[in-house]
Amino acid sequence: MTAIQDAYPDELAHCYGCGRLNEHGLHLRTSWDGDETVTRYTPQAWHIAIPGYVNGGLLASLLDCHGTGTAAAAAYRAEGREPGTLPAHRFVTASLRVDYLKPTPLGVELEVRGHATSIQGRKVIVEARILARGDVTVKGEIVAVEMPDRMRPNARP
Amino acid sequence: MTAIQDAYPDELAHCYGCGRLNEHGLHLRTSWDGDETVTRYTPQAWHIAIPGYVNGGLLASLLDCHGTGTAAAAAYRAEGREPGTLPAHRFVTASLRVDYLKPTPLGVELEVRGHATSIQGRKVIVEARILARGDVTVKGEIVAVEMPDRMRPNARP
Numbered sequence: 626m627t628a629i630q631d632a633y634p635d636e637l638a639h640c641y642g643c644g645r646l647n648e649h650g651l652h653l654r655t656s657w658d659g660d661e662t663v664t665r666y667t668p669q670a671w672h673i674a675i676p677g678y679v680n681g682g683l684l685a686s687l688l689d690c691h692g693t694g695t696a697a698a699a700a701y702r703a704e705g706r707e708p709g710t711l712p713a714h715r716f717v718t719a720s721l722r723v724d725y726l727k728p729t730p731l732g733v734e735l736e737v738r739g740h741a742t743s744i745q746g747r748k749v750i751v752e753a754r755i756l757a758r759g760d761v762t763v764k765g766e767i768v769a770v771e772m773p774d775r776m777r778p779n780a781r782p
Numbered sequence: 783m784t785a786i787q788d789a790y791p792d793e794l795a796h797c798y799g800c801g802r803l804n805e806h807g808l809h810l811r812t813s814w815d816g817d818e819t820v821t822r823y824t825p826q827a828w829h830i831a832i833p834g835y836v837n838g839g840l841l842a843s844l845l846d847c848h849g850t851g852t853a854a855a856a857a858y859r860a861e862g863r864e865p866g867t868l869p870a871h872r873f874v875t876a877s878l879r880v881d882y883l884k885p886t887p888l889g890v891e892l893e894v895r896g897h898a899t900s901i902q903g904r905k906v907i908v909e910a911r912i913l914a915r916g917d918v919t920v921k922g923e924i925v926a927v928e929m930p931d932r933m934r935p936n937a938r939p
Contacts, residue, residue: 636833637832637833639830639832639833640830640831640832640837641828641829641830641831641837641839641840642837642838642839644830647828647830648828649826649828650828669806671798671804671805671806671807672798673796673797673798673801673804674797674798674874675794675796675797675872675874675929675933675935676793676794676796676935677933678933680797680798680799680843680846681799681843681846681874681875681878682798682799682839682840682842682843682844682846682847683798683839683843685839685842685843685846685878685880686837686838686839686840686842686843687839689837689838689839689842690839715832717831717832717838717882717885718838718880718882719881719882720879720880720881720882721838721842721878721879721880721882722877722878722879722880723842723875723877723878723879724876724877725874725875725876725877725878728874728933772832776832776834776835776885778832778833
């Protein structure tokens with residue numbers, strides 16, 4: 626299935642969480658599923674917190690990249706454009722809130738689901754949740770902003 | 783220097799962020815510096831977000847483990863006990879808020895500093911900030927709660 630991260634330009638596709646060109650990364654991929662976006666990931670054995678449960682930082686990473694990916698996907702859709710058309714959308718995180726509702730079991734595929742609740746100019750707010758075996762264990766909110774042009778690798782001084 | 787994580791019991795020392803027994807982990811270590819706690823970490827090259835900057839999920843991980851470590855350190859201190867005395871304090875994260883104030887440069891040692899703003903029963907609130915070359919790039923708040931006894935690996939059913 627096509628993921629929004631497939632549409633990131635090569636020079637912006639090295640993210641530790643979701644960059645397809647990061648050899649050591651998590652390679653998170655975010656796709657549409659109707660009006661929601663979904664990212665699936667099975668944590669590694671070493672992504673442990675305490676025995677049997679997933680590390681909170683890793684869960685925050687899932688929300689972070691799911692959030693910026695969802696923001697890009699929603700921005701394209703709001704403009705009636707296909708991902709991959711130019712100019713490329715690429716969001717970064719302004720703030721992240723994570724509520725760990727209950728321990729997240731290690732050893733199963735996790736599903737991150739969410740949607741944009743607000744698109745205003747360069748700012749997109751995303752609500753998301755993490756499910757393990759269909760049970761919501763984490764809720765989050767990500768405020769994503771379009772990456773400033775000056776941060777683009779090919780920006781001219 | 784002694785870190786609060788040195789006082790975690792072996793069976794609770796596998797955390798991906800701060801477990802001394804996790805072979806693939808970040809091995810974060812949190813120590814007192816006067817009335818503040820400090821955790822220092824130099825991100826790896828692959829902990830990239832966009833070129834030149836640190837991944838947001840990794841920064842959230844730093845706050846997460848710094849927060850639970852600070853909660854444990856503050857709980858011992860509030861009781862006038864040395865870390866390592868029993869019963870062992872071990873906190874987990876209930877919620878995490880991260881404000882990315884500006885991009886965090888990759889390639890330098892980061893310093894996470896913070897303190898407990900509230901200790902009430904089993905709940906400790908920690909305020910923290912991440913500095914790069916002395917400049918605050920991230921602020922965060924962690925709500926940590928003492929790990930429930932039923933989650934301890936040697937808990938009896």
